[in-house]
Amino acid sequence: MYSLLLFCALFICSCDSGQSTRGAVIARVDDRKLTSRNIDSVFSFFSLNNNTLPTLIEAWVDNTVLYEAAVGAGFNNDESLIKKRDDFYRALVISSFLNSESEKTIQITKEAVRSYYITNKGSFIRNEEELSVNHYTTLIKEVGKTLKREVSQGKNLTPDTSNYTRTLENVKKGRLIKELETPLFSSRNHIVGPIKAADRFHLFKIINKYKKGSQKTLSECYDEIYQRLYKQKAFQVSELILDSLKQTLNIYINPE
Numbered sequence: 001m002y003s004l005l006l007f008c009a010l011f012i013c014s015c016d017s018g019q020s021t022r023g024a025v026i027a028r029v030d031d032r033k034l035t036s037r038n039i040d041s042v043f044s045f046f047s048l049n050n051n052t053l054p055t056l057i058e059a060w061v062d063n064t065v066l067y068e069a070a071v072g073a074g075f076n077n078d079e080s081l082i083k084k085r086d087d088f089y090r091a092l093v094i095s096s097f098l099n100s101e102s103e104k105t106i107q108i109t110k111e112a113v114r115s116y117y118i119t120n121k122g123s124f125i126r127n128e129e130e131l132s133v134n135h136y137t138t139l140i141k142e143v144g145k146t147l148k149r150e151v152s153q154g155k156n157l158t159p160d161t162s163n164y165t166r167t168l169e170n171v172k173k174g175r176l177i178k179e180l181e182t183p184l185f186s187s188r189n190h191i192v193g194p195i196k197a198a199d200r201f202h203l204f205k206i207i208n209k210y211k212k213g214s215q216k217t218l219s220e221c222y223d224e225i226y227q228r229l230y231k232q233k234a235f236q237v238s239e240l241i242l243d244s245l246k247q248t249l250n251i252y253i254n255p256e
Contacts, residue, residue, distance in 0.1 A: 102234045113218075131206055133184075
């Protein structure tokens, strides 16, 4: 659902010919312009930096080219597509309303999360080997080498978004591309890389290693359990809201 919403939002923003085109032009497809003025709204779901921007701009160009071709072929007037759009928007409005109402009433306590973990502890077992890592990415090879040297020296680096990004990740075996997974999971060192994959250089600092079948801690499972409990309560709240609303309306269903 999120990816579909993101896709729709991107196109609504980027393909509106009535949007202001003031500001430096970053990219253009005929009369459609991506400018320094509208770029933040077009990519509002993304973090913009030197690492992500080239890919995002290229995606905007590609999507705009394809959208213009689709419009030229008349797909924007296709009744089945219009209905899908309207159905999606209707579902989005409903879910947003229910989410808003749920947030007003739902409270998940730490004790509730802890109790759920204790009761269901056997279900929080690792199904595959897993690593906790600091993952650095950069477009520049020399920056990758510098990062490796400084990380190896134990320096606490503050991410310089103009040159590289850093994220704390839990990486499960079998989820990465081969170019990254093989050296990462086979290495005996706690610093791995920089490794060239696609258009980036990747550096990993291994913080912890976990064997398949090992028990996950409460802190590792906290967010997952919180979401489980929240969804359970949200479903209950939605049912109550629906029942309450039905009582205020005159509803008839033909039994035939």
